[in-house]
Amino acid sequence: MATEGDISPREAEVLELLGAHFSNAEIAAQLFISVRTVESHVSSLLRKLGVPDRRALALRAAVDRPRREPVPLPAPLSSFIGRARERGELSGMVTAHRQVTAVGPGGVGKTRLALAVAAELAGRYTDGVWFVDLIPVTDPGMIATAVAGALGLGEQPGRDLTESVVAALADRHALLVLDNCEHVVDGVALLLERLLAACPRMTVLATSQARLMVPFERVYPVPPLSLAVDGESDAVALFVERAAAAGLPLDPALRGRIASICERLDGMALAIELAAARCPTLGLDGITSALSHPLRMLTGGSRTDERHRSVRAVLDWSHALLEPADQELLHQMSIFVAPFTASAAAEVTGATMDVVTDGLARLAEQSLLTVTASPRGTSYRALEAIRQYGTERLSQAGELAGARARHLRWCFTQAVDLAAAGPDWRARFDAVADDLRAALTWAAGEPERRTDAHDLARHLAELTFTRHLIGESQQRYEQAAALADEPAATASMFRKAADVAGCRTRGDDMYRLHRAAADAARRAGDTARAAVDLATAATAAYRFSSTFVRIPPEEEAVALVSEARELAGDDPAAEAAVALAEAGVLSDAFGAVQGPADNAVPETLARAERAVELARRIGDPLAESAALDALTAAHAWAGDTFACAATAGRRVTLLSSMADRPETPGGVHELIDGLGMAVQTSLGVGNLADARRWGRQLADHPALAEVGHRATCWLLVADALAGNADDVLSGSTRFLDAWRRAGSPAKAALGPAADAVAMIHSFRGDHEREWQEVLDRLGEPSERTYGYGALYDAMRMLHHGQAGEAMERMAPEPGEVWKWVTWIWLHWYVAIRAEATVLAGSPVARDRLADARTITAGNPVAGAVVERAGSLLDQDRERLLATADVFEAAGCRYQAARTMVLAGGEHAARGAAALADLGLGPMTVSVSPW
Incomplete structure (x- = not known):
């Protein structure tokens, strides 16, 4: 050879x-x-x-023949941040397929990602990586010329450059990177079809805003930078690194604020880099403020690539690639602030569905819209910078107001339809809520759209309330009141806002809004309705005093009642409202500051009963519920615990039958308050079954889904007193999580629940500091010192055999602390106090037992505790064991098990086992009576 x-x-x-x-x-x-x-x-x-x-x-x-070495990849001028997942995914696709296109909008970071992947994979290709930047190419027919230039090929006689490129790469094992193909897609597609057919060992990685549509193509959509992955954020990391490079290292404590900026920039890499570069001159506050006009602020990028000098330049480039019809559609779609459907786009533009669908598809192909497919259909969305670019174009063309007016009409139709929608309405509301808000903001600022804005605000208030966004609901009702043309409509919106404030336990807002409603009603000439509003404001100051930051002075509330009485005339609804206010304010039926004097109790009861009767006559269940609440409180101050429970039960039954108004703010507020009262009064009479039933309804009420500490508090108390430790522990997790999410509010009303959980942990023998810290945060109100706290502490002490300490903890006579124990705890207080006295061997035990029997008569649980104490004093084991059956029948398993332990002998072992079954620790008996 x-x-x-x-x-x-x-x-x-x-x-x-x-x-x-x-x-x-x-x-x-x-x-x-x-x-x-x-x-x-x-x-x-x-x-x-x-x-x-x-x-x-x-x-x-x-x-x-000697091989020509590839031109080195462009060296990045700054570090490549993050994108670990994207690098892995794109590398895998390039390794597995012969032609991959990384697709995404301008500025998302396609080129940097492609270069990073190419650098990682270079060692796998015998002939290396060849990079071709197509930005300078303006003629699709010149693609081969650009590639030939990168390959070092010149013109050859008798052969065009496409043939030369194909021939030169025919046996090469190489990766060809074609960057920025979107403006010459057709030319790139023609070259790649020939290249990939003739060069079996070649792989092509292209970047483009649109797919190339060649047979071998696999598309990788380049996502925005991650805002949070396993607690880390590529977007934040990029911002921090670029800000430091610009001369302003940022404190890690600012990451939350930086994340908010990156989120507003949709994670777009170029936008984040440009914003970070402005950080030394604007600071984070300045950048946040400037983001209302991001296209003005996001400038100052690469001088070598004019497209990347600013986000606007990138978008100008993308916009110029569109046909005029698609440019116009992009402008119109910028009105939507949330993902939208093709049908929504057709309604807003007035174009036919086929025209809109085709146009949206082309915009998505150019990466100017993101597309999301779901079982409910396909939706489209423009990144915020693209959306603002489109609205600027509309404004320049004088078409912005018209587009927003069409969008407003569409939003109003959506709001009306949602009010009558089926079970999937919440998902539908969430999909359009941001557009409803945006349309309302625009309309509210246009004087000629004031009526439309009022109507939309009213609908949005109703929808957000049903969606359990009650803070926004109150805001929207107040907005609707401010936009109303007629005083009567203003008054109506203020009343609804007050009802929502009640659901939020914002007493000060309730008071303010009812008074505002009264002023508007007077302007409308409706003095009777004004009387109702004034009376309701005065009532709220006493009825919901615990929800106030500043309780109105007594003389102010009395003045409101007097004014309401003068305005009421003979209007039945006004008379009923004034009667309720008189019962609450003049008689102090709700006991906001202190209970009525003994000689005032009959008058208080009479006024409350009159308020109930007047409310029943007008057929208003909400008014009747409020009056029954006053009557419940009056019975409490009268010391009639069983009448309290019966009246509270009547109230819940009445509210539960309101099928015609289950979701109205007033109805929800009354029901939540009524259920809470029913739990408390049921506990007061030892009806644990009803207490747990009402407590479960309260815990499961959807309006309290986000405030689990409020929702679960009374169910926790009921379960703790019953000894249901597993239920207490599971419910306490929800309570604690929600309480912390709410900022750990120091609300005294949460004390009974928190202390009940702490008691169960004590029964279990847990060394639990967490709940003690909660109690420390809630403080030491008088209710804890003399009421539930004394009861729970004594029960803890008795469980651990500390009878003397328990007796000392409950030393005050019931009459001395009646204000704190009559409401729920009176029967429990006197029963446990009597037992502590017996177990401590006090000489006054028999007298206390006699008093306790009188007070607790009719209460199955408290009465059984007193009977057990008497059996212990008399050393009558058979009588004592009989109380265990009473406790079991009443659903109070803890006291049943405690009874067996106190019985001693073989019964004590059974009691200990019962305690263990409940998840509780062993009980100590310091001195056996046997």
């Missing part, structure tokens, strides 16, 4: 051109010889090299 030394220089030239896949005619033209002479040289080469055919000669030439 011949060696290279046997081949003539001319044969060597022919062999090299064969390796470049030139034809005989092309070789002849290149070397200025005849075709016959070329054929002679080819025959000679076949003989000398001992190869069978022309293809083998080409392969030999490809092996022997």
Whole structure:
């Protein structure tokens, strides 16, 4: 076989051109010889090299000829941040497929990601990575010229550059990166179809705003930078690094504020880099403020690439690639602030569905809209910078107001339809809520749209309330009141806002809004309704005093009642409201500051009963519920615990039957308050079954879904007193999580629940500091010192055999602390106090038992505790064991198990086992009475 030394220089030239896949005619033209002479040289080469055919000669030439090294990849001028997941995904696709297109909007970071992946994969390709930037190419027919330039190929006689590129890469094992293809997609597609068919070992990675639509293509959508991944954020990391590079290192404590900025920039890499670069001059506050006009602020990028000098320049580039019809559609779609459907786009634009659908598809192809498919359909969304760019274009064309007016009409239709929608309405509301808010904001600022704004605000208030966004609901009702054209409508909206404030336990707002409603009603000439509003404001100051930050002075509330009485006339609803206010304010039926004097109790009861009767006559269940609440409180101050429970039960039954108004703010507020009262009064009479039933309804009420500490508090108390430790522990988790999410409010009303959980942990023998810390946060109100706290502490002490300490803790006579124990705890207080006295061996035990029997008569649980204490004093084991059955029947398993332990002997073992079954620790008996 011949060696290279046997081949003539001319044969060597022919062999090299064969390796470049030139034809005989092309070789002849290149070397200025005849075709016959070329054929002679080819025959000679076949003989000398001992190869069978022309293809083998080409392969030999490809092996022997020196390779041109690829041009190095562009060196990044700044570090590459994050994108670990995206790098892995894109690398995997490039490794598995021959042609991959990284697609995304301008500025999302496609080029940087592609370069990072190419650098990682370079070692896998024998012939390396070749990079071609297509930005300078303006003619689709010049793509091959750009690639040939990167490959170092020149013009060859008889062959166009596409053929030269294909021939040069035919046997190469290389990765070709084609960057920025969106403006010459057609030319790139034509080249790639030929290249990939003729070059089996080539792989192409392209970046583009639109797919290339070639047969081998696999598309990788490049997402915005992550805002949070496992607690980390690529967007925040990029901002911090670029701000430091610009001369302003940022404190890690500011990451939350930086994350908010990055979120407003939709995680767009270019926008984040440009914003971070402005940090030394604007600061985070300045950047946040400037983001209301991001296209003005986000400038100052690369001087070598004009497109990346600003976000606006990037968008100008993308916009110029669109047909005029698609440009107009993009402008119109910028009105939507949330993902929208094709049908919504058609309604707002007035175009037919087929025209809109085709246009949206083209915009999505250009990465100007993101597309999300779900079982409910396909939705589209523009990134915020693109959306603001579109609205600017609308404004420049004088079309912005018209587009917003059409959007407002669409939003109003959505709001009306949602009010009558089916079970999926919440998902539908969430999908359009941001657009409703945006349309309302615009309309509220346009004087000629004031009526439309009022109507939309009213609908949005109703929808957000039903969606349990009650803070926003109050805000929208107040907004609707401010936008109303007529005083009567203003008054109506203020009343609804006050009802929502009640659901939020914002007493000060209730008071303010009812008074505002009264002022509006007077302006409307409706003095009777004004009387109702004034009376209701005065009532709220006493009825919901615990929800106030500043309780109105007594003289102020009395003045409101007097004014309401003067305005009421003979209007039945006004008379009923004034009667309730008189019962609450003048008689202090709700006991906001202190209970009525003994000689005032009959008058208080009479006024409350009159309020109930007047409310029943007008057929208003909410008014009747409020009056029954006053009557419940009056019975409490009268010391009639069973009348309290009966009246509270009547109230809940009344409210539960309100099928026609289950979701109105007033109805929800009354029901939540009524359920809470029913739990408390049921506990007061030892009806644990009803207490747990009402408590469960309260805990499950959807309006309290986000405030689990409020929702679960009374169920926790009921379960703790029953000894249901597992239920207490599970419920306490929800309580604690919600309480912390709410900012750990120091609300005294939460004390009974928190202390009840702490008691159960004590029964279990847990060394639990967490709940003690909660109690420390809630403080030491008088209710805890003399009421529930004394009861729970004594029960803890008795469980651990500390009868003397328990007796000391409950030393005050019930009459001395009646204010804190009559409401719920009176029967429990006197019963446990009597038992502590017996177990401590006090000489006054028998007297206390006699008093306790009188007070607790009719209460199954408290009465059984007193009976058990008497049995212990009399050393009557049979009588004592009988109380265990009473406790079991009442659903108070803890006291049943405690009874068995106190019975001693073989019964004590059964009691200990029962305590263990409840999840509680062993009980200590310091001195056995047997």
